[in-house]
Amino acid sequence: MGILKAEGLKKYFGEVHAVDGVSLEIKDGEFVSVVGPNGSGKTTLVNLISGALLPDSGVIYFEGRNITKLPAHQRVKLGIGRSFQIPMVYEFLSSLDNILVSILSRNGHSRIFHRTVDKFEGARKEAMELLKIFSIPLKLVAELPHGHRKLLDVAMALALQPRLVLLDEPTSGISLEERDQVMGTIAEVLKERKIAAVIVEHDMDIVAEYSDRILVMHDGKILKEGGKEVLEDEEVRRILIGD
Ligand SMILES: Nc1ncnc2c1ncn2[C@@H]1O[C@H](COP(=O)(O)OP(=O)(O)OP(=O)(O)O)[C@@H](O)[C@H]1O
Numbered sequence: 302m303g304i305l306k307a308e309g310l311k312k313y314f315g316e317v318h319a320v321d322g323v324s325l326e327i328k329d330g331e332f333v334s335v336v337g338p339n340g341s342g343k344t345t346l347v348n349l350i351s352g353a354l355l356p357d358s359g360v361i362y363f364e365g366r367n368i369t370k371l372p373a374h375q376r377v378k379l380g381i382g383r384s385f386q387i388p389m390v391y392e393f394l395s396s397l398d399n400i401l402v403s404i405l406s407r408n409g410h411s412r413i414f415h416r417t418v419d420k421f422e423g424a425r426k427e428a429m430e431l432l433k434i435f436s437i438p439l440k441l442v443a444e445l446p447h448g449h450r451k452l453l454d455v456a457m458a459l460a461l462q463p464r465l466v467l468l469d470e471p472t473s474g475i476s477l478e479e480r481d482q483v484m485g486t487i488a489e490v491l492k493e494r495k496i497a498a499v500i501v502e503h504d505m506d507i508v509a510e511y512s513d514r515i516l517v518m519h520d521g522k523i524l525k526e527g528g529k530e531v532l533e534d535e536e537v538r539r540i541l542i543g544d
């Protein structure tokens with residue numbers, strides 16, 4: 302059964318038809334990549350699913366529940382996590398504390414001071430494990446290079462224990478040599494934890510290697526979808542080369 306289903310999603314910004322009638326279904330644990338040229342509507346689509354934007358029309362169901370009008374923070378509670386094209390991390394906290402914020406917010410952050418030391422230690426252990434999985438050093442975020450910040454953003458999304466995670470260009474700004482390993486680690490963690498993913502990615506080698514399914518967006522619409530063979534499609538190649 303699909304964990305996420307969207308029908309007829311539209312989001313216009315004035316004359317710009319950013320998302321223009323998108324329907325899609327994501328299966329449990331499925332790794333779906335969204336590709337397409339700049340401005341084709343990928344981030345807008347992610348924003349509609351996360352609740353950062355509300356659609357002009359269309360419906361979104363998550364685990365059978367209509368979430369079309371639900372605000373973003375409530376979608377997080379239901380199990381939709383996300384990372385950002387530009388990492389949203391707290392500059393003046395350490396990498397560890399950033400992840401701790403996510404973990405502790407899972408069950409209501411305001412109650413942190415009533416927690417026992419044991420529970421806090423559990424959260425700390427969990428945060429340390431995520432740092433280790435992604436090889437993120439324990440440092441002030443302001444001192445971390447871009448690549449590590451991107452990963453921290455992904456780790457924070459995973460710390461919320463989502464059922465579905467939306468990752469907007471998780472490997473952008475990460476060096477070519479490191480990209481494959483980074484996505485390999487992300488893919489492994491997602492499989493292990495049975496988390497479905499919608500990933501916006503510009504590196505077609507990565508897309509071909511890790512995706513269960515690929516959605517090609519063009520002018521706010523899904524032009525093609527399928528396995529990695531869609532990347533060989535004549536029309537898809539033509540629009541992606543313009544990228
Ligand atoms: N808040 C906004 N206000 C006005 N126009 C917007 C807004 N957000 C996006 N757009 C426009 O909508 C279209 C789709 O943008 P979107 O950011 O979704 O594309 P994208 O596929 O993520 O591009 P990129 O690959 O560059 O990240 C673009 O023409 C963009 O300029």
Ligand SMILES: [Mg+2]
Nearest residue numbers: 343344345386
């Ligand atoms: Mg984008």
